Amino acid sequence: MKIKNLFPIMGLVFIASSLSLTSCSNNDDPITPDPDPVPTELAFAGSETCATCHQDKYDMFIESGHPYKLNKVVDGNEPEIPWHDLGYIQLPQGKTWADVTYMIGGYGWKARWLDSNGYIMTDNNSNDDTQFNMADGTQVGYSTSHAMGTKPYDCGKCHTTGWKSTDDGGAHQDGLEGIAGEFFAGGVHCEECHGMGNIHTVTTEESDIHVDKTSELCGRCHTRNADRSIAASGGFIKHHEQYDEWLTSSHNANNVGCIDCHDPHASVKYDDKALGQGVTKACTDCHSTFNADNHGGAQLECITCHMPKASKSAIKTGDYKGDIKTHIFNINAAADGKLFNAEGTVANPEGLGMSLDYVCYQCHKDVNGLGGSQSTKTMEQLSAKATNFHGTK
Structure with missing residues (x-):
């Protein structure tokens, strides 16, 4: 009777031992988790994610002009741009960075700005200083045919990543009525040229990213x-x-x-x-x-x-x-x-x-x-x- 009752116990011990042996390779390696599932729909991953595998490309790109075509002003602070000290760019007279929502450019030739409602700051009835020229530090007027607060920002097709205009059903970025569309990121980032990369970040397959030379x-x-x-x-x-x-x-x-x-x-x-x-x-x-x-x-x-x-x-x-x-x-x-x-x-x-x-x-x-x-x-x-x-x- 006692011997008969041992068989179930021995069976459990054997099964447990078998699970222990088959759960790890080489007896003490950790269990490998399942890989991330491949997304079923394309989405933006962000340039910083691209950098995890393409650090050398990212390090060059982030010092180029492409990502600085449109720069968000956060908490009233001047955006940081490579090769220029803060305070170098001069705002229109009487304006502070708290009055500005985005800076257009500021990398190589000139800078312009979007006002608190997202409209491009213009020269009509202003002080001829709505464009800062970086080569000589001069300020000139921009777009004298538009009154201040009336010229919409509709340049996102080439100044942002993932632009969708309001005409195509896009919202006003950040709820700013002057921005005539929405975007994933200001400036031209990796995925504006290479396409949305969330699937590629998982598969790492070249066929899952756009390479157009x-x-x-x-x-x-x-x-x-x-x-x-x-x-x-x-x-x-x-x-x-x-x-x-x-x-x-x-x-x-x-x-x-x-x-x-x-x-x-x-x-x-x-x-x-x-x-x-x-x-x-x-x-x-x-x-x-x-x-x-x-x-x-x-x-x-x-x-x-x-x-x-x-x-x-x-x-x-x-x-x-x-x-x-x-x-x-x-x-x-x-x-x-x-x-x-x-x-x-x-x-x-x-x-x-x-x-x-x-x-x-x-x-x-x-x-x-x-x-x-x-x-x-x-x-x-x-x-x-x-x-x-x-x-x-």
Whole structure:
């Protein structure tokens, strides 16, 4: 009787021992938890989450201009921007950071602001100080045709991550009526270019993230006119039109795209001190046979002439010189070449390239004494010099 009653007990002991042996590998390893379930719907994960696996890319990106296109003002404190000390950016007269909800830009060229209701602060009847120019510390008026408190912020398609306009059913971000949409994050973050990443963070599969290396991706924002013409105003090309300019260039014709020369994760503006290299190629890496030693020992770089600053974001630095390099590259050596159409609203309308005035009068003076500090040259003289420039010794 006693022996018969032992069998159930022995069976329990055996089962318990078997569970103990099969629950761990190598007898003492901990139990491995089940992996996180794969989400069934796409959602934003955030750039900081991307950094857990892509720290090197994140460290470059966070020092570039992309994430600082729109900066939230928290508790009345000035947003921190790389390469600038706090207190450097000057607000409109009589305003404090407590009066501002967001700062537009503030990384490289200029800063503007959204007021307490989310409207862009404008110049109508103000003190001509609603734009701060970073190159020279000046303040100028922005958008004189709009009264203060009436110009909505509808720039989120290119200034934020995950923008959804009110026209498309989006809410007003933070309940601010002046912001004409909602977004996941201010500034251009990883997922604005790579797509929502919550599934990829779990699977880590490349197929679960968007990797688009085409120039067309850059062209979603580095453009202006719907027909891809190069918009101009006030004697200069407008800013953020690099894709439109590139379309008219021989680089486009020869399938040399944006990422052939740029790392989109790194800063170009502060390439000398930011992590990574925003510009990854030298012109001579491809154009190795061109003669460039025939300009009087001036030691000019290729980009001095082929990427002149004919574009303007904040200020002009000369009669023929703005503050942003163009991406047209080609030079029209004709003496009667014109960069703009008759109305001055479109640049390089015939696709012939940069006109000689915006190339050469960066340094030389025109017949009216306008331009740089070097000798006066007529367009005919410039044309004679420029024609077959790289083929002469």
